[in-house]
Amino acid sequence: MHDATPASLLDRLAEGPVICAEGYLFELERRGYLQAGAFVPEVVLENPQVVAELHEELVHAGSDVVEAFTYYAHREKLRLIGREGELEPINRQALQIAREVARRSGALLAGNICNTNVYDPADSGAAAAVRAMFEEQVGWAVDAGVDFFIGETFSWGAEALLATEVIRETGLPSVVTLAIHREPETREGWTPQEACRRLEDAGADVVGLNCIRGPRTMMPLLGPIREAVSGHMAALPVPYRTHDAEPSFQSLTDPDCHCLPGDRPFPTALDPFTCNRYELGEFAADAYELGVGYLGVCCGAGPHHIRAVAEALGRSAPASRYSPDMSRHAFLGSDPTLKRRNLEYAKEL
Numbered sequence: 001m002h003d004a005t006p007a008s009l010l011d012r013l014a015e016g017p018v019i020c021a022e023g024y025l026f027e028l029e030r031r032g033y034l035q036a037g038a039f040v041p042e043v044v045l046e047n048p049q050v051v052a053e054l055h056e057e058l059v060h061a062g063s064d065v066v067e068a069f070t071y072y073a074h075r076e077k078l079r080l081i082g083r084e085g086e087l088e089p090i091n092r093q094a095l096q097i098a099r100e101v102a103r104r105s106g107a108l109l110a111g112n113i114c115n116t117n118v119y120d121p122a123d124s125g126a127a128a129a130v131r132a133m134f135e136e137q138v139g140w141a142v143d144a145g146v147d148f149f150i151g152e153t154f155s156w157g158a159e160a161l162l163a164t165e166v167i168r169e170t171g172l173p174s175v176v177t178l179a180i181h182r183e184p185e186t187r188e189g190w191t192p193q194e195a196c197r198r199l200e201d202a203g204a205d206v207v208g209l210n211c212i213r214g215p216r217t218m219m220p221l222l223g224p225i226r227e228a229v230s231g232h233m234a235a236l237p238v239p240y241r242t243h244d245a246e247p248s249f250q251s252l253t254d255p256d257c258h259c260l261p262g263d264r265p266f267p268t269a270l271d272p273f274t275c276n277r278y279e280l281g282e283f284a285a286d287a288y289e290l291g292v293g294y295l296g297v298c299c300g301a302g303p304h305h306i307r308a309v310a311e312a313l314g315r316s317a318p319a320s321r322y323s324p325d326m327s328r329h330a331f332l333g334s335d336p337t338l339k340r341r342n343l344e345y346a347k348e349l
């Protein structure tokens with residue numbers, strides 16, 4: 001199945017950081033190819049070239065991974081929009097799009113499974129239903145020849161364990177990450193470090209956190225996880241300025257804005273809270289220093305964030321050719337050929 005042999009995920013992690021761009025749902029919603037609310041990746045079927053282009057942009061910006069856009073392409077979400085009959089085509093198409101970009105660019109190809117929204121510890125049948133949903137998606141990804149699996153955005157630790165088990169049966173490496181909401185624990189009340197330790201014990205190769213929290217409120221959770229696990233760690237925050245009082249991007253409020261369509265900026269009015277590229281770069285460098293080798297950005301990420309992460313980790317991406325050089329700015333620069341009249345006007349800008 002593997003017709004190209006990029007260094008494996010685990011080989012790359014042994015050598016240095018691995019960068020993974022996530023957050024396709026938000027980016028393609030902004031671009032007008034996907035609907036906020038249900039957040040199903042219908043774009044994969046309707047505008048596949050747009051998905052391929054986004055994968056290309058993110059590799060250009062420094063992502064080492066092309067993640068098949070099968071996030072929320074599961075039975076429960078497709079039922080919600082009346083397209084359950086297209087479950088297999090949407091998965092296979094997403095995998096094929098990602099595969100072409102990965103094989104062309106030398107990036108790793110990742111299969112993806114995520115929170116099902118049907119897991120319920122009080123429902124004795126739920127675990128079997130979740131497992132079946134994971135098994136069908138994982139099977140299609142194995143057929144497509146993925147290099148490893150990402151299981152992500154789990155707020156139930158037990159659901160993440162089910163994902164880990166199903167992935168483990170394939171023999172492929174796994175990155176399994178938890179979504180930690182306002183309370184710094186999983187929905188069943190496990191601390192992030194306890195949950196990650198259980199995932200590692202269950203065979204996950206890389207464990208950690210993704211989505212929900214911005215750099216400032218994800219960082220404090222990473223140290224205790226680092227102490228609790230012995231293997232590789234992942235951290236992929238959302239690029240929003242969450243803070244102690246509003247630690248998740250769903251909990252952010254914007255009292256200065258009176259035109260919000262709902263009761264909160266999430267998910268379509270988070271723009272004023274967006275982190276700049278330097279904040280993501282700083283997060284990545286600090287997390288790497290802490291011992292987190294698998295780094296990226298989730299919902300809200302743009303290519304500029306990914307490039308900043310890559311450069312903060314000492315890497316140069318194809319897009320680094322165009323990284324800022326303000327020395328050549330007409331008013332704020334320092335190039336000796338710049339016009340003095342303009343430079344003197346800089347204080348008037």
Ligand SMILES: [Zn+2]
Pocket residue numbers: 023210211212238298299
């Ligand atoms: Zn996300």
